[in-house]
Amino acid sequence: MTGIVVDNVSRSFGAVQAVRGATLRAQPGRVTGLVGPNGAGKTTLLLMLSSLLAPDGGRISIEGVDPVQDPLAARRLLGWMPDALGAWPSLTARETIVTTGRLYGMARAEAAARAQDLLALVGLVELADAPAKVLSRGQKQKLGLARALVHDPRVLLLDEPASGLDPEARVQLRFLLRHLAAEGRTVLISSHILSELEEVVDDAVFLVAGAVVDAGAAQATARAWRVRIVGADVTRQSADAWQVVSALGIPHETVGADRGDVLVPFATEDSAADGLRTLVSAGLRVAEFAPAQSALEHTFLALHRPTASPSAPAAPPVQGAPPAPPAPAPPAPAPPAPRPAEEAGA
Numbered sequence: 001m002t003g004i005v006v007d008n009v010s011r012s013f014g015a016v017q018a019v020r021g022a023t024l025r026a027q028p029g030r031v032t033g034l035v036g037p038n039g040a041g042k043t044t045l046l047l048m049l050s051s052l053l054a055p056d057g058g059r060i061s062i063e064g065v066d067p068v069q070d071p072l073a074a075r076r077l078l079g080w081m082p083d084a085l086g087a088w089p090s091l092t093a094r095e096t097i098v099t100t101g102r103l104y105g106m107a108r109a110e111a112a113a114r115a116q117d118l119l120a121l122v123g124l125v126e127l128a129d130a131p132a133k134v135l136s137r138g139q140k141q142k143l144g145l146a147r148a149l150v151h152d153p154r155v156l157l158l159d160e161p162a163s164g165l166d167p168e169a170r171v172q173l174r175f176l177l178r179h180l181a182a183e184g185r186t187v188l189i190s191s192h193i194l195s196e197l198e199e200v201v202d203d204a205v206f207l208v209a210g211a212v213v214d215a216g217a218a219q220a221t222a223r224a225w226r227v228r229i230v231g232a233d234v235t236r237q238s239a240d241a242w243q244v245v246s247a248l249g250i251p252h253e254t255v256g257a258d259r260g261d262v263l264v265p266f267a268t269e270d271s272a273a274d275g276l277r278t279l280v281s282a283g284l285r286v287a288e289f290a291p292a293q294s295a296l297e298h299t300f301l302a303l304h305r306p307t308a309s310p311s312a313p314a315a316p317p318v319q320g321a322p323p324a325p326p327a328p329a330p331p332a333p334a335p336p337a338p339r340p341a342e343e344a345g346a
Contacts, residue, residue: 002064003027003186004049004155009058011044018044020210021058026188026203028154031181033197034190035300036207042190043083045207046157049188050080062155063186076104079153081144083160089133093124093143096132097150104151111150118146123172137164145173156180158189162196174200198294208303215299222265223298224256225272227279228288232260247282248275263292 004026011019019041026032036042047053049060051067051074060067067074088096094115101111119125122142127135135143141164148156158177162170177200181187191197197204206215229240241262245252248264256263266272276289293301 002061003030004032004188005059005061006045006049007059009045009048009055009060011041011048011053011055018210019048019055022207022210022212024205024212026186026205028186029181029184030202031177031187031189031200033201033204033296034188034207035194035197035204035296037300038192040207041210042207043159044210046080046159046188046190050078050157051075052080076151077154079148079151079156081148081156081158081161083163090131092129092131093135093146094119094128096143097146100147101150106151114150115146118149121149121176122146123169138166138169141165142169145176153185155186156188158187160191161189162191162193170196194296194300195294198296201296204296204299206299206303213303215303221298221302222267223295224263224265224292225275226258226261226288226290226292227264227286228261230285230287232287243284244279247279247284258292261288261292 004024006022006024009019009022010017022041022045024032034042034045044053048055049062049067051071054068062074063077065073065077067078088099091099094112097115097118098108098111101114102108106114116128119128122145124139124142124146127139132140132143141161145158145161148158162173165173174196177187177189181202189197189201204215206213227244229243232240238257240260241255241257242252244262244264245255250264254265264275266275272289276286279286279289291298
């Protein structure tokens with residue numbers, strides 16, 4: 001089992017280079033997240049992996065099959081779920097899944113049984129005989145996932161699968177993806193909902209301006225942590241912030257405040273744990289202490305805004321800081337050097 005292998009893959013649309021020399025691996029038995037801003041090339045890369053778009057250069061392998069050389073073999077291995085479901089509006093949810101199964105060569109009875117199982121799996125049994133055109137965005141996403149799973153694929157390519165899902169359905173999706181990976185499948189998922197992605201992925205690939213980037217340096221930048229003092233509220237967050245600043249002995253300009261919480265940058269989890277110990281030892285009654293952003297969000301923002309200060313918290317700096325001492329007056333200019341005697345007498 002080789003999963004997904006992408007080596008130096010590029011794709012342009014006229015003068016626009018959507019994907020630039022991308023190289024990545026997605027392994028069987030693991031969920032890999034594809035992370036990047038809008039326009040980073042995520043969907044273009046997924047289209048090439050699904051054999052729907054040919055790369056300009058480079059090599060792609062799906063379980064050892066080249067989707068350019070043998071697209072039919074690749075599609076037998078792949079379950080592809082696009083961001084927007086291209087449903088047949090007059091067909092019901094059940095008919096949509098059965099028709100998809102038939103297109104994969106399944107007998108009608110087999111496709112019907114598979115459809116019933118998948119409708120139960122994604123929570124669409126009550127809407128099985130409703131036409132696809134009446135389904136909500138989230139319900140269409142569930143139907144799209146069922147279509148991607150109809151032929152029991154070894155590799156799943158999912159583009160924004162949680163879009164439009166309610167909170168309960170998102171939790172169910174996370175459990176389902178973990179279950180599919182545990183069965184030995186390769187799961188590659190693209191999503192903008194980074195907090196959701198954080199809870200399901202084993203690995204993350206960051207795509208910026210069409211290129212896969214090394215996130216090591218971004219992951220090493222300081223990360224803001226929320227500190228809430230017992231009894232804190234918005235009206236006194238400045239006072240709380242100055243207690244934290246005083247206890248930790250850090251520059252006040254590195255600390256922020258947000259909705260009653262104090263935001264403090266820590267370089268590592270070890271330094272955050274040391275900081276919490278210091279706060280408690282100083283007598284502060286800490287009610288909450290947690291990262292202000294998920295690790296994926298932190299890395300994404302650091303990559304997307306590389307010029308931003310790595311230690312700057314994601315909130316305005318604390319207001320009400322004691323005034324800084326006045327800057328010392330500049331030294332008086334030195335008197336001009338005396339001119340030579342012959343010039344003085346000129």
